[in-house]
Amino acid sequence: MKKQRAFLKWAGGKYTLIEKITQYLPKGDLLIEPFVGAGTVFLNTNYERYILADINQDLISLFNIIKKQPTQFIEDAKLLFTKHNNQASAYYELRELFNNSKNSYQKALLFLYLNRHGYNGLCRYNNSGQFNVPFGQYKTIYFPEKEIMAFSKKAQKAEFICAPYNKVMAKAKKGAVVYCDPPYIPLSESANFTAYYSIGFSMKDQKNLATLAEKLVKKDIPVLISNNDTTHTRNWYQKADIYLVETRRSISCNQQGRKKIDELLALYL
Known part of the structure; x- marks a missing residue:
């Protein structure tokens, strides 16, 4: 099966690791995903049904709009992808419009624009819930029309919900599989850039996620979790089978931050 790219750029996206995850x-x-992100695992698996969740209301709203009206969305979104809008002044004006908008459709259009024009595919908010990713300074901008249409077609099998991970995992019944891609525990203090969403994911949450996985597997509901390979994660996931996968990180600006590292997959089966 040919790999399908997500229509959003996403830091920590799973495109390069999808074969190992599947x-x-x-x-x-x-398949239940409490941290759906850009949806790469969803797009590259073949379950009958999906429950896809995230605490980011902007993301879930965008997915639900594209599920229902992809053609109209593409037509309207293209109007934002102009040469004029690929400059810092326009970007910051549109970012401010996004942060002040109360219209979910307008916000969805702007979310895609900001995702494609902002720095490195980051999705980051400050403590006030304001999107604060800087301008990306790309010479050319790709408009992901084919990827949006593919996502919309596949989305007919999915339910998108905005909810915290514990409430999403509580929906799992026998016959379900749960894949968790939480915000990764940082490999170092400097690697811990500001929260992906205004609600942070704490060490307590990381530990609780492992506890929930242990409870689900006792009910014959398998859980697979991705994270960095650290002493913490090895300790949290000690009741799971651990598999190492090599990846290359590219968030850091310096060459040292782009080296190959090991991530782990913790399988509760």
Whole structure:
């Protein structure tokens, strides 16, 4: 099967690791993702149904709009992808419009614009819930029309919900498989850039996620979790089978931050 790219750029996206992730994903009728992100795992698996969740209301609203009206959305979004809008002054004006908008459709259009024009595919908010990713300074901007249409077609099998991970995992019944891609525990203090969303994911949450996985597997509901390979994660996931996957990080500006590192997959089966 040809790999399908997500229509959003996403720091920590799983496109390069998708073959290794799907290798360890158990079979089932339903895939539940409490941290759906850009949706790469969803796009590259073949479950009958999906429950895809995130705490980012802007992201979930965008997905639901594209599920229902992709053609109109593409037509309207293209109007933002102009040469004039690919400069810092226009970007910051549109970012301010996004932060002040109360219109969910307008916000969805602007979310895609900001995602494609902002720095490195980051999705980051300050403590006040304001999107604060700087301008990306790209010479050319790709408009992901084909990827939006592919996402919309696949989305007919999915339910998108905005909810915290614990409430999403509580929906799992026998026959479901749960894949968790939480905000990764940082490899160093300097690697811990500001929260992906205004609600942070704490060490307590990381530990609780492992506890919830242990409870689900006792009910014959398998769980696969991705994270960095650290002493903390090894300790949290000690009741799971651990598999290492090599990846290359590219968030850091310096060459040292782009080296190959090991991530782990923790399989509760």
